[in-house]
Structures are given as C-alpha cells and as structure tokens.
Amino acid sequence: MELLVPEIGLVILQTIAFLLLMFLLAKFAWKPVLAAIKERELSIDEALNKAELAKQEMTRLTAQNEELMKEARNERDLILKEAKALKDSIVHEAKTQAHTEGVKLIEKAKIEIENQKKAALAELKNQVSTLSLDIAERVLRGQLEDKSKQQDLVANLLKDVELN
Amino acid sequence: MDCSHVFEFKVNRLIVVFALFLAFFSVTHAALAQADTLHTPASSSHEEPQKKKFDIGKFALHHIGDSHSWHVIGDTYISLPIILYTSNGFVTFSSADFHHDDEAKILVEKKGLTFVKLHEKIYYGSPKPNAHGQFIDLDEKHHASNARPLDISFTKNVCTLFLSIVIILAVFLNVANGYKVRKGKSPKGLQSWMEPIILFVRDDIAKPNLGHKYERFMPYLLTVFFFIWFNNMLGLVPFLPGGANLTGNIAVTLVLAVSTFCLTVFNGNKYYWKHIFMPDVPWWMYIVMVPVELFGIFTKPIALMIRLFANITAGHILVLSLICLVFVFNSLYIAPISVAFAVFIGAIELLVAFIQAFIFTILSALFIGMAIEEHH
Numbered sequence: 001m002e003l004l005v006p007e008i009g010l011v012i013l014q015t016i017a018f019l020l021l022m023f024l025l026a027k028f029a030w031k032p033v034l035a036a037i038k039e040r041e042l043s044i045d046e047a048l049n050k051a052e053l054a055k056q057e058m059t060r061l062t063a064q065n066e067e068l069m070k071e072a073r074n075e076r077d078l079i080l081k082e083a084k085a086l087k088d089s090i091v092h093e094a095k096t097q098a099h100t101e102g103v104k105l106i107e108k109a110k111i112e113i114e115n116q117k118k119a120a121l122a123e124l125k126n127q128v129s130t131l132s133l134d135i136a137e138r139v140l141r142g143q144l145e146d147k148s149k150q151q152d153l154v155a156n157l158l159k160d161v162e163l164n
Numbered sequence: 165m166d167c168s169h170v171f172e173f174k175v176n177r178l179i180v181v182f183a184l185f186l187a188f189f190s191v192t193h194a195a196l197a198q199a200d201t202l203h204t205p206a207s208s209s210h211e212e213p214q215k216k217k218f219d220i221g222k223f224a225l226h227h228i229g230d231s232h233s234w235h236v237i238g239d240t241y242i243s244l245p246i247i248l249y250t251s252n253g254f255v256t257f258s259s260a261d262f263h264h265d266d267e268a269k270i271l272v273e274k275k276g277l278t279f280v281k282l283h284e285k286i287y288y289g290s291p292k293p294n295a296h297g298q299f300i301d302l303d304e305k306h307h308a309s310n311a312r313p314l315d316i317s318f319t320k321n322v323c324t325l326f327l328s329i330v331i332i333l334a335v336f337l338n339v340a341n342g343y344k345v346r347k348g349k350s351p352k353g354l355q356s357w358m359e360p361i362i363l364f365v366r367d368d369i370a371k372p373n374l375g376h377k378y379e380r381f382m383p384y385l386l387t388v389f390f391f392i393w394f395n396n397m398l399g400l401v402p403f404l405p406g407g408a409n410l411t412g413n414i415a416v417t418l419v420l421a422v423s424t425f426c427l428t429v430f431n432g433n434k435y436y437w438k439h440i441f442m443p444d445v446p447w448w449m450y451i452v453m454v455p456v457e458l459f460g461i462f463t464k465p466i467a468l469m470i471r472l473f474a475n476i477t478a479g480h481i482l483v484l485s486l487i488c489l490v491f492v493f494n495s496l497y498i499a500p501i502s503v504a505f506a507v508f509i510g511a512i513e514l515l516v517a518f519i520q521a522f523i524f525t526i527l528s529a530l531f532i533g534m535a536i537e538e539h540h
C-alpha cells in the first residue's frame with residue numbers, strides 16, 4: 001500500500017518541474033515546430049495545387065497544339081489538293097496545247113508533203129514529157145531513116161486509126 | 165499522418181510470440197517446480213539453517229520505490245542531497261550522513277532536530293531507541309508513528325525527473341532549431357525522428373478528439389506525451405542514468421492526472437456543465453445522475469493516474485521478478501531462462517512505454533474534448 005501513497009515532496013517538485021518543462025517546450029519548441037510544420041504543409045499544398053494547375057494548363061496547351069496541328073494538316077491537305085488540281089489543269093492544258101500544236105504541225109507537214117508531192121509530180125511529168133519527146137524524136141528519126149519502116153509505121157498508125 | 169497501422173502491425177506474429185512465451189512459461193514452471201521438489205529434501209537438511217530466504221517482493225518493492233541515494237554498482241552509491249522543510253525551517257544535508265542506514269538506527273542531528281531514515285522515508289527521530297535499536301516508534305503493524313518533515317529532497321526520482329527534463333529540452337530545442345535552420349525544407353536527423361511522432365500526436369490524438377480547437381491544447385498534449393514516453397524509456401535502462409521508476413510513481417502520475425483534470429474543469433463549457441448538473445433525464449433521476457456525473461469528473465483522472473502507475477510499476481516488477489528467479493532458485497542454470505524472459509518482457513515494455521504514453525495522451529485529449537465539445 002505504501003506505493004499508492006504519493007510523497008508530497010515529489011508531488012511539489014514534479015508539479016514545478018512539469019510546469020516549467022511545459023512552459024519552456026511550449027515557448028521554444030512546440031510553437032516554432034508546429035508553426036513550421038503547418039507552414040510547410042501549406043506550402044506543400046500550394047505547390048501541389050500549382051502543379052495541378054500547371055498540369056491543366058499543359059493539357060489545355062496540348063489540346064490547343066493538337067487543334068493547331070489539325071488545322072495545319074487540313075490546310076496542308078487543302079494546299080496539296082489545290083496544287084494537284086492546278087498541276088492537273090496545267091498538264092491538261094499543256095496536253096491540249098501540245099495536241100493542237102501537233103495537229104497543226106501535222107497539218108502543215110501534210111500540206112508541205114502535198115506540195116512537195118505536187119512539185120515532184122510536176123517535175124516528173126516534165127521529165128516524162130521531155131523523155132517521151134526525146135524518145136519519140138529518136139524513134140522517129142530511127143524510123144524515118146529507113147523507108148520501109150516509115151511505111152510500116154504509117155501503116156500501123158493507119159491501122160490504129162481504122163480500129164478507132 | 166495515419167498511424168493506425170501501428171496497432172494492426174503484424175498482430176498475428178505477436179500473437180504467435182505471446183503464445184510461445186506462455187507455453188514456455190507453463191512448461192518451465194512445471195519443470196522448475198519439479199526440480200525444486202527434487203532438490204529441496206536433499207539440500208534443505210544441510211544448508212537451510214544458515215541460508216536466509218530471498219524475499220523477492222521486498223527486493224522488487226525496494227527497487228521500484230524512491231531512494232535517497234543512487235546505486236551505481238556493487239557497494240558504490242551516489243549520495244543525494246536531502247532537503248527538508250521542518251518546524252525550524254529548511255534543513256539540508258547529504259544522505260551520506262545516514263551511512264546507508266535504512267532502518268532508523270542512525271540519528272542525524274541538524275538545527276536542533278533529529279532525523280532518521282526508515283524505508284527511504286525521513287522521520288523525526290525518537291529520543292530513545294526501541295528494542296531493535298531503532299530511534300523510531302513502531303506500532304504493532306510495524307508502521308512508524310513518528311511525525312515527518314516535508315521532504316523535498318532530490319531523491320533518485322527527482323534527479324531522474326531533472327535529467328529527463330534536460331534530455332527532453334535538449335532533444336526538442338534541437339528539433340525546433342532544425343525547423344529554423346532548414347526552414348520549409350524536409351526534416352533531417354533528430355528532426356525527422358521526432359516529426360512523425362509530433363504529427364502522430366497532432367493528427368491521431370489531438371485533432372480527432374479536440375476538433376478545430378486542438379491547437380490550444382497541443383503544448384500540453386505534446387509535453388505530456390513526450391514526458392511520459394521519455395521517462396518510461398529511461399526507466400527501462402537498468403544502469404545509472406536510468407532505472408528510476410518515475411512514471412511508475414504515483415506522485416508523478418498524480419500530478420499529470422491533475423493537470424488533465426484542471427484542463428478539463430477549467431475549459432469545460434456550459435454544455436459540459438449542463439450535462440453534469442442538468443442532464444436530459446426526468447428531474448427525479450437527478451438524485452442518481454448528478455452524483456454519478458460528479459463522481460465521473462474525478463474517476464476519469466484517477467483512472468489515468470492509476471493506469472500509468474500500475475502499468476509501469478507492473479513492468480518493472482515483472483522484469484525484476486524474472487531476474488530474481490536466479491536467486492529464488494539459487495541456481496545459475498536458471499539464468500538463461502530468466503534472462504531470456506526478461507529480454508522478452510523488456511521488448512514488450514518498450515512497446516508498453518509508447519502505448520502508455522499514447523493512452524494517457526489520447527484519454528487526456530478525449531476528456532478535454534468532451535469538456536469543450538459544442539452541441540448544436
């Protein structure tokens with residue numbers, strides 16, 4: 001039972017010591033420590049909030065970028081399409097032009113050929129007529145050198161005339 | 165910070181360890197009892213007359229009690245100052261003047277008064293010795309009937325009290341300094357040891373019980389928590405700076421419990437007092453309810469006081485008793501068993517040191533919280 005009886009002296013000393021300890025700790029330890037912990041927690045919260053905001057901003061920017069990319073891509077497609085159309089039209093035009101040009105050239109060439117042909121034929125006719133005259137002259141000369149032959153010729157000619 | 169996992173922590177494994185321990189305990193007990201009966205008839209005939217029986221209870225009580233000198237090792241003691249407030253004013257002298265007498269056989273005379281020491285208590289000495297040479301009057305139950313001066317000596321417990329205060333101040337001023345030096349940065353060293361515990365007290369003890377007004381009571385809760393914890397731990401150290409049973413001393417737990425009581429009573433709001441004096445029951449029930457509620461104001465701190473005292477004292481007695489098994493059985497072969505058990509109990513005591521500090525603090529917070537709770 002002696003254990004259960006508090007010693008008055010120890011009670012007094014313990015009270016003084018404990019109150020002193022509490023006062024000292026409260027003033028020099030708990031106050032700064034709790035304040036610092038609180039401050040740090042607040043700053044951590046703030047930092048996390050900021051990070052969250054930054055993340056949202058990031059998402060927004062990414063979305064925006066995506067949008068821009070899409071637009072750019074569309075624009076590019078459009079430009080490409082236009083360019084293709086332009087190209088096609090140019091090529092087409094060129095083709096038509098070339099075609100007409102070709103046709104024209106062919107036409108010209110045909111005419112030229114025709115002309116040349118005509119000239120050639122004319123010349124040929126001249127030549128033939130000259131040659132024919134030449135031959136006829138020579139034949140006639142040969143024929144006319146010999147009397148009998150002349151007669152034969154006349155006879156033949158007459159024969160032809162008769163047939164006609 | 166959520167620390168509830170501390171209590172769920174490997175509960176199963178703990179249960180296994182406890183079961184093994186208890187199993188061993190019963191087995192060894194039986195074995196020892198057997199060994200004892202085998203030995204006694206043979207040895208008693210030779211040795212019993214000259215062997216004094218070892219009184220384990222007296223030994224343990226002596227060790228957990230307060231003392232005016234501090235035992236270092238062997239026959240070496242540190243004599244502590246004795247400070248008395250007597251009818252002739254303050255009297256101080258060294259406890260060495262008693263020459264290790266604890267049976268009131270040596271009279272110390274100071275300022276015209278005589279003092280004797282009996283069972284670590286100072287009494288005014290009787291003028292004549294009794295039949296046993298003791299300068300004290302004993303009644304039939306061997307209780308001293310002499311008057312006592314007010315003893316505010318720096319006993320072993322008081323020295324431990326001062327030492328623990330120095331340690332606590334050193335630790336937490338260091339920690340506080342850490343917050344100043346590393347402002348806004350993560351904790352380091354001692355700071356990171358203590359911060360989780362401070363946060364534990366704040367988030368798991370103060371906030372749930374005290375609500376938004378918790379900040380006012382944080383200094384008290386933190387101080388009481390660390391005071392109890394540090395002193396529990398210091399009490400577990402078996403050699404010089406430790407070893408005193410401070411938190412297992414009823415005077416100390418009384419002061420702590422009274423602190424909680426005062427905080428509860430002085431901070432109680434009108435709802436609290438209304439609940440006590442005008443509870444929501446039919447008026448004729450007041451005859452029963454009001455005394456019960458009034459009684460309850462006092463039983464809560466008394467329970468706090470007894471709980472801490474009993475738990476810590478019990479732990480000390482248990483460890484001492486296990487160590488004393490060697491002397492009880494008077495055999496060295498018991499030593500490994502008693503040391504193993506003492507180590508096991510010591511490990512549990514480490515846990516108890518924390519848990520008791522936690523329980524005292526959380527119940528204090530709960531009682532204060534009940535007193536300041538706002539009803540809507």
